[in-house]
Amino acid sequence: MAEPVSVLLVDDNLAFLRTATFFLEQCGEMIVMGAVADGQEALDRVHDLDPDVVLLDLVMPGVTGWQIIARLRAERPEIGTIAMSVWEIDSYREAALEAGADEFVSKAVISTELLPAIWRAMRVVQSRRKRALCPPHTRGWAISPTVY
Secondary structure (H helix, E strand, C coil): CCCCCCEEECCCHHHHHHHHHHHHHHHHEEEEEEEEECHHHHHHHHHHHCCCCEEEEECCCCCCCHHHHHHHHHCCCCEEEEEEECCCCCCHHHHHHHCCCEEEEEEEHHHHHHHHHHHHHHHHHHHHHHHHHHHHHCCCCCCCCCCC
């Protein structure tokens, strides 16, 4: 069995945080490292917890989900980000992906779409991590170059 995926949940709706935590922990393949209701606290906790994936609501007071995604993509690209919203609005999805989110999941379909989105995000994260370990001059080579 593969290592569980470590997750940080970020949402200003405490009932949603409890429900999502329960849901993810029941699947057995996730570890919820933290659940925070504030964007700034999320940014602080990311550095302390170093999760594989951050699941976050887009619309929150203070630091928004879009701002968190942009910061994480710039500062911690090895962490996956999955944007969530109760509003399934194309402009929200597009803005989240443009900010750097790996996935967008509507809360209306979270019970069926969240786990597949996490696994897709983890494939992207693993690819980023491998690329970060590979020296820049060798990226994209299928085999080592032959020196004549």
